[in-house]
Amino acid sequence: MRIIDAHTHPVFMHDGATPAAARRLVAHGRAHGIVKMVALGDVLVHGRLPSAAQCRRINDETAQLKRWHPDYFIGFCCLNPTLGARAVEREVERCVTQHGFRGIKLEISNNARDACMGAVMAAARRWNLIVLQHTWSQTNIHQRRFHSDPADTAWLARRHPDVSVIMAHLTGCGYRGVLEAKGLPNLFVDTSGAFPEAEILDFAVQELGAERILYGSDLPIRETSVTVGRVLGAHLTAAQRHLILHDNAAKLFRL
């Protein structure tokens, strides 16, 4: 079983930034069949509104992981879109040209519908990058001013049909979130988020098709055996499992 994990934080709240910790994580991943990880960076270490310098430090850590394990980690560039178009363009260009990053990671600096996302999506288009947007149902959280609901991330994907968008956290998006993602071929959902709630992955496959779903763990917040186990525990065909665990990500990231 070969797995690509589309959602990881190898460095989390400063933990994991040493060569030994990175080696341990790669060994851990390989023991669970994970052949590559998308490293999204230590995205909340400086709070939800990192400065340009803090974004650079987070992305430099991801680049360091990539240098230590170039065949294992795929880098995504962490941004704070509210810093404005110049800052976004400069950091994306730096991460792509100097570090070979393949995507952009957006956390909770702003809502996916905000005007500042224009520059982010333009940069994604220019450099052919995947955009992974942290997403969680705001039904019970009430932070929509800066926290994207599935409806907001779906809006972003609908507005930019030529950019591939990953709506992070299937479980956090919930059943309503799966329905928001329907009919958008450029929108993918990762399987991460919260505990392994039964049946929701089955529902997502039924409503969206296995081609639109990517395995993601959100480690170290979650346990790899659990996040893989929930895919193995769902009522899927072997072909659907392969798509979710590996093939969709391999195609999307052009591996």
Add this chain to the structure above:
Amino acid sequence: MLIDANVALGPWPFAPLPERTAPQLVAYLKSHGVNRALVSHLGAIFLPEPMPANRALFAAVRRTPTLLPVPVINPALATWREHLAACIAAAPIRAVKIIPAYHNYSLRLPALAPFVAAVNAAGLRLIVATRLEDERHRYHALAVKGLPVAQLAAFLARFPATHFVCSGLYKPEIETLAATHENFSADIAFAEWLNTLALLTQKIPARRLLLGTNTPLFDTRAQVDKLRLARLPAKTLALIGSANAARLFGL
């Protein structure tokens, strides 16, 4: 050989979960390596009094001896003594469960003193269920949140001679309680982090942890794999997987 300390029968109103008969549940759990399970009825959470659901539970598992019924008692109801007695008369039970967050009382409830005494006198283990779901994902019109850990700490301090089983605690909650209280064991249904059990067992002895999957709300395979694939000595895995439950529930 695994014993699952956190399984339910019956309908959950807020998600399209499979509703299994007792024999179907036995076969399903067995397909994931679980040979015995402590089972409650989800109806006991939502009905005005839990006995119809407890009776449905006893009837359902009568012919499936590997499913051990755990009735739910609401000690905030005037008739909890009768309910407890009726459950003891109805089936050979080893434990009863309370679900304060859903039954709208706090663990400071005065009736809990005679209730805990009665449960102890009957030779039963008391399971305190702190949550059944991630509260961020609860039905929009529900206000139920997990039991505050400070309440549980005060409760454990109030009954130092009784050893409780707590289900549904998050990993940091288990660690916080374990630092100050020895009179509880916890299931691992809601404990999760990278290398969960290796980290948890640094904070609480393995003899106080129990496999609990929260089936059918959570994916059973995923929950069992948290234990099965943990990098721990086989002896530790055996404690968490079955030996502790066997000891705590007299199985």
